[in-house]
Amino acid sequence: MGAVSAAAMALMPALAAAQQATEEAGYTAGHPLPGQFHLQRSVTPIMDSITAFHDGILMWTITLIVLFVLALLIVVIVRFNAKANPNPARFTHNTLVEVVWTVLPIVVLIVIAIPSFGVLSDQLTTPDGERKYLGANIFSFGEVEVPAPELTIKAIGQQWYWDYEYVDQDLALTSVMLQEDGAAGRLATKPNQPRLLAVDNELVVPVDTTVRLEVTADPTGVIHAFAVPSFGIKIDAVPGRLNETWFNARETGVYYGQCSELCGKDHAFMPIAIRVVTKDEFAAFIAAFKGGDYAAANATLAALQ
Ligand SMILES: [Cu+2]
Numbered sequence: 001m002g003a004v005s006a007a008a009m010a011l012m013p014a015l016a017a018a019q020q021a022t023e024e025a026g027y028t029a030g031h032p033l034p035g036q037f038h039l040q041r042s043v044t045p046i047m048d049s050i051t052a053f054h055d056g057i058l059m060w061t062i063t064l065i066v067l068f069v070l071a072l073l074i075v076v077i078v079r080f081n082a083k084a085n086p087n088p089a090r091f092t093h094n095t096l097v098e099v100v101w102t103v104l105p106i107v108v109l110i111v112i113a114i115p116s117f118g119v120l121s122d123q124l125t126t127p128d129g130e131r132k133y134l135g136a137n138i139f140s141f142g143e144v145e146v147p148a149p150e151l152t153i154k155a156i157g158q159q160w161y162w163d164y165e166y167v168d169q170d171l172a173l174t175s176v177m178l179q180e181d182g183a184a185g186r187l188a189t190k191p192n193q194p195r196l197l198a199v200d201n202e203l204v205v206p207v208d209t210t211v212r213l214e215v216t217a218d219p220t221g222v223i224h225a226f227a228v229p230s231f232g233i234k235i236d237a238v239p240g241r242l243n244e245t246w247f248n249a250r251e252t253g254v255y256y257g258q259c260s261e262l263c264g265k266d267h268a269f270m271p272i273a274i275r276v277v278t279k280d281e282f283a284a285f286i287a288a289f290k291g292g293d294y295a296a297a298n299a300t301l302a303a304l305q
Helices: 002-010 015-023 045-079 095-124 280-290 294-302
Strands: 151-158 162-165 171-175 203-206 211-217 223-230 233-239 244-248 253-259 272-277
Touching: 002 233, 015 223, 045 095, 045 203, 045 244, 151 203, 151 223, 151 233, 162 233, 171 280, 203 280, 203 294, 272 280, 280 294
Parallel strands: 151 211, 203 272
Antiparallel strands: 151 162, 162 171, 211 244, 223 233, 223 253, 253 272
């Protein structure tokens, strides 16, 4: 996929240069960086599929269509202007052209739709340990093995923050965006955290583990959407309804997302921060959480890292 991706990027030298600069800057952040182009870095099989779909099909399709329409426009401008073509033809129908301009867009849509539906069904089908997933090869008909979920998280959209529950462990936490210190324009409690993305309590999950994610919203509240670009997750959080998706992150780190449904006045200020840790760290985190509270669990985690 790297080759196709590189070729697609080569179509736009400026874009390619910017992306290269970002990668050279040691791009490991789980959030967008200033001047960054392209999608955020993938750390899950679903985001691999989305990236491959974008780079391998969508960019080529859109580029070829733009070049084709541009060529048609130039032909019309040069050959059929009033000076070059003083006596215009007066026919109104051409069966061949009409069939072509109906059939070609249908073919384009089918080429886009087949992998698109594949990725969509992957996103919405929680692994059972047997189903195969597309991964970076979206025409593979499934070759990536994903284990069955070992952890269930419930995310609840509130006005305007997120509540999380470790369902089987019977633990819960509230995650609120860090406020800015007005004078300095900096995050008050955690310096060097990304602005408008950092939260007080991060959701902690283990690496290389399939996580079943149940998403809903406060029953007396409004519709939100839970989205984490590096995981390829985006799913509505609807009051009174439980939506389900999943992820399996292969790298530790903190990955950020945002509410992606216009939900009210603080829609822009209810970010999502997921900290992916090793399995041992996660076990210690949960043990400390059960014995005390989130702060104690977080302190345990910080001591381990
Ligand atoms: Cu929201």
